[in-house]
Amino acid sequence: xxxxxxxREGLDEVTLTVHALSQARAVQHETDxxxxxxRSDIAGLLERxxxxxx
Numbered sequence: 210x211x212x213x214x215x216x217r218e219g220l221d222e223v224t225l226t227v228h229a230l231s232q233a234r235a236v237q238h239e240t241d242x243x244x245x246x247x248r249s250d251i252a253g254l255l256e257r258x259x260x261x262x263x
Contacts, residue, residue, distance in 0.1 A: 255262065
């Protein structure tokens with residue numbers, strides 16, 4: 210069997226791609242969570258100090 214026919218050929222690239230996508234999704238999830246928290250904090254501040262930002 211030649212190396213071209215090796216079913217594992219290219220798996221390193223696939224593994225790196227899957228890992229990179231997984232990390233990107235984790236970062237996006239964290240970013241979304243932080244954005245949601247920040248929006249909630251801002252809403253709370255606007256309710257507490259309604260005239261402070263005009």
